[in-house]
Amino acid sequence: MLKVQNISGGYGSTPILSNISFEVEKGKMLGILGPNGCGKSTLLKVISGIMKPSTGTVYVDGKEIKDYSPKQLAKKMTVLPQLHATAFSNTVRDTVSLGRYPHQSGFFSSWKTEDEKAVVNAMEQTGVRKFEKAQLEYLSGGEQQRVFIAQALAQCSSLLLLDEPTNHLDIAHQKQILDMIRKEVTNHDLTVVSVFHDINLASLYCDEILLMEDGKVRAKGVPHEVLIDDQIMDVYKARISMQAHPEQPKPQMTILPDLNELAKEKVITVENIKITDEYVECKSAFPLRVLSSAVHNAGLGWYSNFINRTVQQDYNIYQVKEEFLQYLIEEGFSPTNTVGMMTAVHTKNAIVKQYEAPFGSVIVMVTAGIGNAIDVSRSYDRDNKNHVGTINTWVIVNGKLSDEAFVQGMMTATEAKTKALHHEKVYDTISNTMATGTPTDSLLIAATQQGEYMQYGGPITEVGKVIGRGVFEATVEAIQIYRRGALQ
Ligand SMILES: Nc1ncnc2c1ncn2[C@@H]1O[C@H](COP(=O)(O)OP(=O)(O)OP(=O)(O)O)[C@@H](O)[C@H]1O
Structure with a gap:
């Protein structure tokens, strides 16, 4: 033409x-x-x-x-x-x-x-x-x-x-x-x-x-x-x-603006994590870049608050999104600045750990309910009903992660969680094989995006090593507490 x-x-x-x-x-x-x-x-x-x-x-x-x-x-x-x-x-x-x-x-x-x-x-x-x-x-x-x-x-x-x-x-x-x-x-x-x-x-x-x-x-x-x-x-x-x-x-x-305030040093420690009867909360004075599979604000975004909320075992899971939004508003959390997960595990059984690494520290939080553990390779044998029992994991990195490091960090954390289930011999009670997780697990990787830039997050990177160890150890402890009959 x-x-x-x-x-x-x-x-x-x-x-x-x-x-x-x-x-x-x-x-x-x-x-x-x-x-x-x-x-x-x-x-x-x-x-x-x-x-x-x-x-x-x-x-x-x-x-x-x-x-x-x-x-x-x-x-x-x-x-x-x-x-x-x-x-x-x-x-x-x-x-x-x-x-x-x-x-x-x-x-x-x-x-x-x-x-x-x-x-x-x-x-x-x-x-x-x-x-x-x-x-x-x-x-x-x-x-x-x-x-x-x-x-x-x-x-x-x-x-x-x-x-x-x-x-x-x-x-x-x-x-x-x-x-x-x-x-x-x-x-x-x-x-x-x-x-x-x-x-x-x-x-x-x-x-x-x-x-x-x-x-x-x-x-x-x-x-x-x-x-x-x-x-x-x-x-x-x-x-x-x-x-x-x-x-x-x-x-x-x-x-990408060149704003001076981005250059100030910002660090998250275990001091930022608060545990009440209703939720585990991480409150930051600045937004972190987050990739998560949470109930509220899943996906990639920037958020300052993370909550892992305890709900009753008979919680109506059909209106979860609307109810969770209402809950955040009532509790005074900004719905656009908060990532929210939920669990039936009592908050007192949450495991919070801080690990030091050459680039900075990493905070890991895990709650583990394994009553509904499954072997993902045998899930085709199951009904589609959701049952109570979830493993929720947060990994908060004081460092700067690329997009691929976020995704690799999620893979590393998932593998570490599965290894913890194997270590603790958690079984899928229907297939009678070793469990790999639960059907409703949530995972969050957050990074301050300050300090050292990390292109990769796989198991042999500095950040991957800490994620692998931290998620494994925290999940093992969370499963042991769960098994001691502490579920409310
Ligand atoms: N009538 C004109 N006489 C002399 N120079 C001109 C005339 N019109 C445009 N120019 C010059 O030609 C160059 C290209 O101009 P043009 O308007 O094609 O750019 P442009 O890519 O469309 O710019 P903009 O994105 O600002 O609209 C510029 O340096 C401009 O100053």
């Missing part, structure tokens, strides 16, 4: 673009990214024919753009430049109707049903029909932007060139406009080339990304191939981290 070949050019004698080549297939959306001043808008001007390159060629549908008449080209291609504050004295409807000019023979003299349909449809899609009689100059920046998007859509061309289309729009309208453009791409084979400043929106909505740097193409490809931490940090000269999107296989970027 669009082929850009060896484009170089600039303003006067100042070169801006240098040997740019790429293609966009029909029905695809390409996002152009790059730092301020790298030449994104200049490239759009060359593609649209507004600016002549010093060398190179732009083809649309196999034909050079210079071989199209302006009207023919406007039927093929619509350009939405960056919105600048200007006073427009036109109504919204008239502004959108201007998009139909390539389809007119004499201006407005040949207004047809299909023109009317295109204008109304574009106003409805962009949510501006309610303003159709209003003067454009009285609309907000975001509303004006939507009117210009409607004008571009009313043109009904097969190639849309957009320069920061969501500039000025709030998140609901960013989503509405981009969802709508995406739908046109997917359902009606519209081809889109759009400049973005928001890397995350470009990643979410575009099939491919063209990353520019100093007037050149630094990379082009599908979002996960182009939006790589090191490459983005190098091009934008900013510290960032790429994370997985919760619903789509599209990487999302987070800025």
